[in-house]
Amino acid sequence: MCGRAAAGCVVRRPAGALSGHGAPPEQRLAIGKVARTAGGYLFQVTSPTQQLAPALDIDARLTEIERSLNLLLNVTPVNAAEAWADFERSDFGTVPTLRLRPLEFEPDLVRRDLYNLEIENVTDPALHTLFRTKRDEIARQITALEDRDTSRFVYGSLQLYGAIAQPLASTAEELLETIPARSPNTRSVTAGAFAEAARAEFDRYRAVYLDFPVHIEVRDDISELMVSFGRLLIPEAAAFRADRVEPLLHHEVGTHVVTYQNGARQPLTLLTIGLPGYDETQEGLAVLAEYLTGGLDPRRLRVLAARVVAVGKMLDGAGFLEIFESLRAEHRIPARTAWSIAIRVVVGGGSVKDAIYLRGITRILEALAEGSSLDVLFVGKFALDHIPLIQDLLDRKVLQAPWVRPRWLDVPGAQERLDRLRAGASVTDLYEGDVSA
Numbered sequence: 001m002c003g004r005a006a007a008g009c010v011v012r013r014p015a016g017a018l019s020g021h022g023a024p025p026e027q028r029l030a031i032g033k034v035a036r037t038a039g040g041y042l043f044q045v046t047s048p049t050q051q052l053a054p055a056l057d058i059d060a061r062l063t064e065i066e067r068s069l070n071l072l073l074n075v076t077p078v079n080a081a082e083a084w085a086d087f088e089r090s091d092f093g094t095v096p097t098l099r100l101r102p103l104e105f106e107p108d109l110v111r112r113d114l115y116n117l118e119i120e121n122v123t124d125p126a127l128h129t130l131f132r133t134k135r136d137e138i139a140r141q142i143t144a145l146e147d148r149d150t151s152r153f154v155y156g157s158l159q160l161y162g163a164i165a166q167p168l169a170s171t172a173e174e175l176l177e178t179i180p181a182r183s184p185n186t187r188s189v190t191a192g193a194f195a196e197a198a199r200a201e202f203d204r205y206r207a208v209y210l211d212f213p214v215h216i217e218v219r220d221d222i223s224e225l226m227v228s229f230g231r232l233l234i235p236e237a238a239a240f241r242a243d244r245v246e247p248l249l250h251h252e253v254g255t256h257v258v259t260y261q262n263g264a265r266q267p268l269t270l271l272t273i274g275l276p277g278y279d280e281t282q283e284g285l286a287v288l289a290e291y292l293t294g295g296l297d298p299r300r301l302r303v304l305a306a307r308v309v310a311v312g313k314m315l316d317g318a319g320f321l322e323i324f325e326s327l328r329a330e331h332r333i334p335a336r337t338a339w340s341i342a343i344r345v346v347v348g349g350g351s352v353k354d355a356i357y358l359r360g361i362t363r364i365l366e367a368l369a370e371g372s373s374l375d376v377l378f379v380g381k382f383a384l385d386h387i388p389l390i391q392d393l394l395d396r397k398v399l400q401a402p403w404v405r406p407r408w409l410d411v412p413g414a415q416e417r418l419d420r421l422r423a424g425a426s427v428t429d430l431y432e433g434d435v436s437a
Contacts, residue, residue, distance in 0.1 A: 052398060055122045055131070056267055062134050063269040065114055068105050071141050072228050075100065075148065075348050080223030081237035084339060092335065095320050098347055100148055101221070107142050114138055126389050133276045147349065154315070154350030161279065161353045164312050168359050171427055172308035179298045179305075179431055181332035188239040191218050194225075194248075195234055201249045201407075205258075209404050212261060224344070227256035229273070230264070247295025250408040255286040262402045263380030268393070271380025279353070281383045284360025285374075289406065291361075291430055292414040301431055303341065304361075306333055307354035310345045320346045362427050369424045374409070378402040 077083065083096040114135055122128040137160070144156030189197075195218050202214040215231040222235045225248060232252055240248065259282065263271030274282070287304065290296040306327055313323050320342050327338035344354050367384055368374075379390055379402050393399040408414060 052124060052127070052267075055124055055127045056269075058117055058119055058122055058131050059127075059268050059270050061113075061117055062131065062138065063273055065110060066138050066141070066273050067229065068110065069138070069141050069145060070104075070228070071145065072226060073101065073222070074103060074145055075351065076222050076224065076226070077343065077347060078221045080343065081220075081235075083343070084336075087339065088335075092324065093321075096343065098343060100348065103145060107146050110142055111139065114142075126392065130270075130275065130386075130389065134270060137276045144348075150349050153348045154352070157348075157351045157353060161351075161356055162359075163352065164308060164315070164355050164359075168308060168355065168362065169312055171362070172305040172312075172358060174428060175301055175305035175431065176309065176331045178428065179302050181302070182299060183334075187242040189242050189245060191234050191236050191238050191240075194238075194240050194245060197245050198232055198234070198249060198253065201253050204407060205253070205404065212404065224340075225252060227252050227260070230257055230260040232257060243297070244295065244300070247290040247293060247300070250289040250293050250295065250406070250411075251286040254406045254408045255289050256282065258404050258406050259285075259378060259381050262378055262404055265403045266380055266399050268380070268399065271382065271399075274381035275383060275386050277383045277385070278381045280356040280360040280363065281377070282360070282381055283357045284362070284364040285377060287357055287361040288364050289408040292417050293408050293411045294413065294417075296430055298431060298433075302331075302333070303337060304358045306331055306338075306341050307344070308358050310341050311352050311355045314345045314350050315352070358427065361430075365421060365425055365427065368418075368421045371422070374418075375402065378404070378406065 077098040078101050079097075079099045083098055087094060087096045117131075117135065119128065119131045119135060122131060140156055140159050144153060144160060147153040147156055195216055198216050199214070202212065202216070205212045206214070213230065216234065217231055218234045218236050220236040222233055223238075224235060225238065225240075226233050260272050263269070263273075287296065290300065309331065310323050310327060313326060318326070323345060324338050324342040327333040327341060328335060333341065341354070345351060363384055372384075372387070376387055376390055376394070377384075379394070379399060382390060390399065394401070409418075
């Protein structure tokens, strides 16, 4: 029988400063956990991780609290396949009813636990600031989840993911105008076939990293492919473009799962669920993975741009039908794709999260042109703004170098593409002309 932790298991789930006591560093000779000074005195050596033990306790509790919220699943419709069928039967004329799963936590009790954490006792200034910021982010998540299906939800989404600046909106419009629309690719694979391809991708990682965990679930209560806490979740009713399978695996497994598992090897457990504002950088990295492996095709670029345009329309007051029709009529987005974009934007009362993909890759490109290394970004899940903190913790031996190197860095042609980006490139430069399907 297939156990939850079994490697290769596909689960089908139904809905529902070292303290030296004054001795100069050059006089200390470490012997196990005891050090001897030149004068013969003994003292206990504490590792950097041991020194930060109180802070790491706070880190663990923040991680536990955020995991209990399960933000990603709790803003994902459970009836998207049924709603699409109804919408199609109505000749695209009826606003779909999207159902969200009930919350499995009591918001007030979680808030109490959150603000009972004694973050004021964390003496490391950088971690103190980080934890306070993370606590505020979790509090916003709680409020946003409480506000689902109300007009207040969009304000929580804006606090979590930010608004759309004019340069980003202009880039999105330019991409949609520049890249010609194409007919949908009719070749597709089922969720089961995608799960098998995913298992093979996990096996490629396990061939190098023997303990790399495999968690794949095919579920009937989600509408989009996603990674949640290191698990690859596949919607049972989905059909995937055959030419998108490999890029999607590099996006989901090679980026989201890899950074989760690298974070799980660190003493700072927040690196598994993400430091404050990490999503934008994660999705930017994942889109970069698609590009470096040759999978960021014209259709995909148009979808990323259309998501930004759809978010902008929602913020301007447009409803689902207006967004859907605008995507189809003005930007020639196929009906099924326009549906997917529109429901992701209106779910819960209005979500701006989908703008982070184009904004994320834009910031990654800027960082590459400035000479930033990608390597540090694989330590775990965090934002570009956190690189100085992560590098400091690496230098202090609190954190380790990344355990797993993403396979997409070593795909033939990837380094050549990366070198071109380091020379300076914009998002529009990622469009390399039309390609055959």
